[in-house]
Amino acid sequence: MEKPCYVGMIGAGTCSDAHYNIARTLGFEIGKRGWYVVCGGLGGVMEGAAKGCTEAGSITVGLLPGLKKESANPYIRVPVPTGLGEGRNLLVVSASDVVVAIGGGYGTLSEIGLALKAGKPVIGLETWKDIEGIEYVSDCDEALMMIGRLL
Amino acid sequence: MEKPCYVGMIGAGTCSDAHYNIARTLGFEIGKRGWYVVCGGLGGVMEGAAKGCTEAGSITVGLLPGLKKESANPYIRVPVPTGLGEGRNLLVVSASDVVVAIGGGYGTLSEIGLALKAGKPVIGLETWKDIEGIEYVSDCDEALMMIGRLL
Amino acid sequence: MEKPCYVGMIGAGTCSDAHYNIARTLGFEIGKRGWYVVCGGLGGVMEGAAKGCTEAGSITVGLLPGLKKESANPYIRVPVPTGLGEGRNLLVVSASDVVVAIGGGYGTLSEIGLALKAGKPVIGLETWKDIEGIEYVSDCDEALMMIGRLL
Amino acid sequence: MEKPCYVGMIGAGTCSDAHYNIARTLGFEIGKRGWYVVCGGLGGVMEGAAKGCTEAGSITVGLLPGLKKESANPYIRVPVPTGLGEGRNLLVVSASDVVVAIGGGYGTLSEIGLALKAGKPVIGLETWKDIEGIEYVSDCDEALMMIGRLL
Numbered sequence: 001m002e003k004p005c006y007v008g009m010i011g012a013g014t015c016s017d018a019h020y021n022i023a024r025t026l027g028f029e030i031g032k033r034g035w036y037v038v039c040g041g042l043g044g045v046m047e048g049a050a051k052g053c054t055e056a057g058s059i060t061v062g063l064l065p066g067l068k069k070e071s072a073n074p075y076i077r078v079p080v081p082t083g084l085g086e087g088r089n090l091l092v093v094s095a096s097d098v099v100v101a102i103g104g105g106y107g108t109l110s111e112i113g114l115a116l117k118a119g120k121p122v123i124g125l126e127t128w129k130d131i132e133g134i135e136y137v138s139d140c141d142e143a144l145m146m147i148g149r150l151l
Numbered sequence: 152m153e154k155p156c157y158v159g160m161i162g163a164g165t166c167s168d169a170h171y172n173i174a175r176t177l178g179f180e181i182g183k184r185g186w187y188v189v190c191g192g193l194g195g196v197m198e199g200a201a202k203g204c205t206e207a208g209s210i211t212v213g214l215l216p217g218l219k220k221e222s223a224n225p226y227i228r229v230p231v232p233t234g235l236g237e238g239r240n241l242l243v244v245s246a247s248d249v250v251v252a253i254g255g256g257y258g259t260l261s262e263i264g265l266a267l268k269a270g271k272p273v274i275g276l277e278t279w280k281d282i283e284g285i286e287y288v289s290d291c292d293e294a295l296m297m298i299g300r301l302l
Numbered sequence: 303m304e305k306p307c308y309v310g311m312i313g314a315g316t317c318s319d320a321h322y323n324i325a326r327t328l329g330f331e332i333g334k335r336g337w338y339v340v341c342g343g344l345g346g347v348m349e350g351a352a353k354g355c356t357e358a359g360s361i362t363v364g365l366l367p368g369l370k371k372e373s374a375n376p377y378i379r380v381p382v383p384t385g386l387g388e389g390r391n392l393l394v395v396s397a398s399d400v401v402v403a404i405g406g407g408y409g410t411l412s413e414i415g416l417a418l419k420a421g422k423p424v425i426g427l428e429t430w431k432d433i434e435g436i437e438y439v440s441d442c443d444e445a446l447m448m449i450g451r452l453l
Numbered sequence: 454m455e456k457p458c459y460v461g462m463i464g465a466g467t468c469s470d471a472h473y474n475i476a477r478t479l480g481f482e483i484g485k486r487g488w489y490v491v492c493g494g495l496g497g498v499m500e501g502a503a504k505g506c507t508e509a510g511s512i513t514v515g516l517l518p519g520l521k522k523e524s525a526n527p528y529i530r531v532p533v534p535t536g537l538g539e540g541r542n543l544l545v546v547s548a549s550d551v552v553v554a555i556g557g558g559y560g561t562l563s564e565i566g567l568a569l570k571a572g573k574p575v576i577g578l579e580t581w582k583d584i585e586g587i588e589y590v591s592d593c594d595e596a597l598m599m600i601g602r603l604l
Contacts, residue, residue: 113560117562261415264411284408
């Protein structure tokens with residue numbers, strides 16, 4: 001089986017409609033290309049991205065902080081309960097070929113740090129500013145082009 | 152999306168043909184029922200189980216010790232590189248609703264301990280003997296019936 | 303600073319007085335030799351071993367499942383809250399140069415498996431039976447001699 | 454045994470003499486107060502802090518990314534090999550009562566994110582700028598006063 005490309009979608013578990021919709025649109029385009037969405041499995045940006053990717057018929061993987069599959073959002077096809085708490089952030093990063101950060105708080109910041117430390121490309125959209133190493137983009141189209149270039 | 156049942160398939164990364172075939176047959180029956188196989192993603196029993204489950208059209212999740220998706224066996228549809236080494240054994244157990252141990256060495260023994268500690272049902276087939284709490288079965292059919300009863 | 307030898311002391315968090323006393327005596331002898339006791343930091347065998355080692359003036363390290371230092375038993379000089387739950391079992395094993403299992407349940411079984419998998423020597427005293435690779439001893443003196451031989 | 458206060462000292466594994474000396478001075482003051490230094494156990498800021506704390510006669514804990522105690526810097530009294538790679542960053546944060554970041558790169562950024570996410574106080578000295586939640590200080594004395602206030 002050919003190994004699929006994994007796009008890590010990171011961002012806050014509670015987010016604005018604007019960020020949710022960006023995540024969903026990106027998730028859809030990712031899914032259309034046969035790539036998978038990997039994320040933390042909860043709400044907000046993670047849910048938007050998973051929803052879009054599922055609508056496009058591809059697979060979504062949710063690496064959950066807790067031990068219950070049921071805590072995943074409804075669009076996660078492969079929930080992976082880890083019981084590691086925020087330790088699952090490292091797993092999201094380790095599994096991803098490229099990471100897209102949309103908005104986000106401290107958990108997202110930790111994932112950005114872990115991804116850059118691991119040498120993974122990080123694309124940022126309205127997220128933590130002025131972090132050297134992030135490829136900042138300003139909308140969905142730019143993000144998608146950047147993913148294509150970096151994969 | 153309805154959350155699928157996960158059957159954790161554990162056993163040695165190098166195994167006899169007999170164990171490989173048992174794992175494959177079980178994996179196929181698991182897949183036919185729409186359940187997923189979760190495993191450590193490498194060879195031997197993990198590969199047999201993944202092969203069967205894939206042949207039945209269901210999803211296989213491989214929680215890998217290393218950081219490379221490419222280290223998964225060819226029948227893993229969702230490889231999850233963890234970089235946790237043997238620490239991924241706990242993840243296999245945490246993600247599983249029921250665990251089936253076929254043969255196996257020390258890694259399998261650690262997974263049996265972790266599963267029983269977490270209160271997960273463990274089915275054993277020609278594996279570590281005389282461990283209270285394991286539901287021992289003697290062939291594939293018995294294992295399948297036991298999975299059905301325990302899920 | 304010369305790196306000290308670490309003896310991993312594993313066993314149930316609730317144990318008989320007999321096992322507690324064996325653990326304490328062993329912990330004392332370990333501490334007298336300037337070695338450290340590493341354990342899961344909670345009660346039972348872990349507490350007995352830590353108490354003895356502290357009484358001998360050496361250092362005790364408790365790798366705790368939760369996030370609170372206060373959950374450590376009173377004889378742990380260096381509590382390390384991990385938040386990893388049973389995932390901390392692997393850390394106990396990884397930190398140890400040799401592991402002594404006294405009695406114990408499923409958590410101990412998982413640690414035995416992880417230790418043997420990692421190639422660490424495991425000494426067993428009234429613990430899980432018939433596990434190839436464990437050096438079984440029948441009392442405190444034998445355990446101590448075996449530790450000395452294996453370090 | 455009264456549980457000691459843990460100051461997490463984070464920063465790059467290779468650093469300027471200026472940062473090394475700040476870390477060492479801070480480590481010394483921390484040790485003088487009977488507090489422990491917790492860190493990643495390697496060089497640079499981690500070594501400076503451990504050196505100072507050891508010189509003051511207190512205990513230093515190094516949560517190492519790898520599996521060898523010998524990889525710790527010479528001033529780590531309690532090396533804890535974890536084998537978790539960058540996953541040990543979360544352990545440093547989880548064990549700390551307060552975190553001091555001096556300079557630092559992406560690993561430090563991930564620790565800052567994890568600490569703030571966990572609600573731990575973070576003191577920053579010439580480190581990642583403009584992160585809401587960090588208590589920025591400009592020298593050793595200010596850092597020490599801030600530690601005292603936050604513990």
